[in-house]
Amino acid sequence: MNSPSPVTEQPLALYIHWPFCVSKCPYCDFNSHVRESVDQAAWRAALLADLAHEAAQLPGRRLGSIFFGGGTPSLMPPETVAALIEAAEAHWGFEPGIEITLEANPSSVEAARFADLASAGVNRVSLGLQALDDAALKFLGRAHGVDEGLAALATAQRAFERVSFDLIYARPDQSLADWEAELTRALGFGTGHLSLYQLTIEPGTRFATLFEKGELAAYDPDEAADLFAATQALTGAAGLPAYEVSNHARAGEASRHNLAYWRYADYAGVGPGAHGRRGGVATLRRKKPENWIAAIERNGHGIEREDGLVPAERGIEALLMGLRLAEGVDLRHVARVAEGEPPLDPAALARLESHGLLRRDGDRLRVTGEGMPVLEAILREIVRA
Numbered sequence: 001m002n003s004p005s006p007v008t009e010q011p012l013a014l015y016i017h018w019p020f021c022v023s024k025c026p027y028c029d030f031n032s033h034v035r036e037s038v039d040q041a042a043w044r045a046a047l048l049a050d051l052a053h054e055a056a057q058l059p060g061r062r063l064g065s066i067f068f069g070g071g072t073p074s075l076m077p078p079e080t081v082a083a084l085i086e087a088a089e090a091h092w093g094f095e096p097g098i099e100i101t102l103e104a105n106p107s108s109v110e111a112a113r114f115a116d117l118a119s120a121g122v123n124r125v126s127l128g129l130q131a132l133d134d135a136a137l138k139f140l141g142r143a144h145g146v147d148e149g150l151a152a153l154a155t156a157q158r159a160f161e162r163v164s165f166d167l168i169y170a171r172p173d174q175s176l177a178d179w180e181a182e183l184t185r186a187l188g189f190g191t192g193h194l195s196l197y198q199l200t201i202e203p204g205t206r207f208a209t210l211f212e213k214g215e216l217a218a219y220d221p222d223e224a225a226d227l228f229a230a231t232q233a234l235t236g237a238a239g240l241p242a243y244e245v246s247n248h249a250r251a252g253e254a255s256r257h258n259l260a261y262w263r264y265a266d267y268a269g270v271g272p273g274a275h276g277r278r279g280g281v282a283t284l285r286r287k288k289p290e291n292w293i294a295a296i297e298r299n300g301h302g303i304e305r306e307d308g309l310v311p312a313e314r315g316i317e318a319l320l321m322g323l324r325l326a327e328g329v330d331l332r333h334v335a336r337v338a339e340g341e342p343p344l345d346p347a348a349l350a351r352l353e354s355h356g357l358l359r360r361d362g363d364r365l366r367v368t369g370e371g372m373p374v375l376e377a378i379l380r381e382i383v384r385a
Contacts, residue, residue: 011064011095013260014088016047017271018073019289022105025141026206027168027199031273031287032071044080046296047271048087050285053301054268055091058278061266063092065099065257068122074104078113082120099124099162099256106152106165107144114159124255125156126195127165132182136171141206153189162253164193170219170227171199179227180234187238192253196231197246198224225373232369243326245372262325264318264337272302280314282307311339319343319383324375328359328366343384352378 021032066088068081085100101124102117104110114125129149131137137145144152156163167186169179186194201211201218210216232242240248244262247255260267269276269283272292276283285302286292292302309317315338322329334342349365352358357371357378371378 010265012061013257013267014063014066015267015269015274016068016084017274018076019071019272020075021072022143029202029205033289040077044083046293047084049296049300050270050302051087054270058268061092062095063088063098064095067257068102070103072105073102074110078116078120081117085121101126101257106149108148111152111155114155118159124162125160127153127156129165130168132185163191166195168197168199170224172217176226176230180230183234192250194240194248195246228373245324245375262321264321280309282309312343314338315343316383320379323367328364331363331365345382345384348381
């Protein structure tokens with residue numbers, strides 16, 4: 001099932017999901033699974049088949065980015081990563097300077113593969129450091145310690161052209177001073193990109209179970225707002241301002257792959273649970289690894305659902321994604337995908353603009369720095385569902 005895309009002028013993005021992890025972190029609600037063994041040859045063949053099917057639905061496009069996510073894709077054999085990159089180039093062709101990102105855990109075992117992954121074609125890595133405190137890492141269920149994580153970061157900086165890492169803040173008992181010290185240290189490592197996420201308690205996770213039992217408390221929202229403000233101040237002063245709510249980068253270092261999502265470009269999704277969007281069609285792969293690979297063997301692809309999106313739905317999605325960006329959203333682009341006026345509430349728009357939470361410059365609408373801490377509330381106010 002396919003549909004003409006309103007955004008074919010933009011390069012295509014490709015997401016490849018590797019669902020396996022060594023262990024499941026208590027905060028994680030991603031499609032990740034622990035298995036005693038993985039048939040690497042079968043998984044390589046299945047991913048290549050799923051990729052070929054998706055390429056047939058999106059002919060004549062060129063790739064601007066590839067993102068290997070998970071799970072823990074740094075556990076993939078580098079030969080499999082290389083085969084997928086080569087197949088993607090054969091199917092679509094690459095834009096000059098294509099960005100190829102792989103998520104990695106900062107363990108010594110995985111760091112030993114970094115040089116081979118770089119040789120396979122990966123030119124950007126995103127490391128899940130998550131904290132610079134051993135007690136916090138233990139609380140978060142991470143398998144690495146601070147020293148091991150920083151050693152992996154140094155290895156990554158030698159192996160890859162571009163490096164990012166994640167930190168989770170607003171952890172229980174973390175003070176403003178604690179976070180300022182941790183973030184200041186992180187900014188000293190010299191990477192061009194940081195992803196900084198407030199800890200959230202997601203349904204179905206171990207943290208959610210502990211929260212329901214009263215054994216884990218949620219962070220106070222007012223105190224979390226103070227941490228968010230400190231984050232903006234420190235990263236901005238260091239030359240890595242937020243270009244999206246949780247993502248910070250030096251000039252030219254923003255994740256081009258994630259920008260494709262937020263700018264509402266087309267992207268192909270391959271692997272268990274992967275989402276994709278081909279113009280007016282949203283795709284979803286089967287989530288459970290065993291069900292996905294059985295579907296590949298049966299059908300030649302892992303698709304569970306293909307849902308046609310009406311123009312109004314596309315307009316809403318484009319607004320919800322684009323307003324996460326500091327640059328905001330181009331309302332002409334929203335009008336194209338919505339095939340009509342952007343689905344905005346004019347009265348709410350005017351009210352929030354008068355309060356300094358929104359700003360409109362010609363055809364571009366953006367949430368101000370004052371508005372970003374309450375982004376979700378703003379979106380509920382202004383976007384007509």
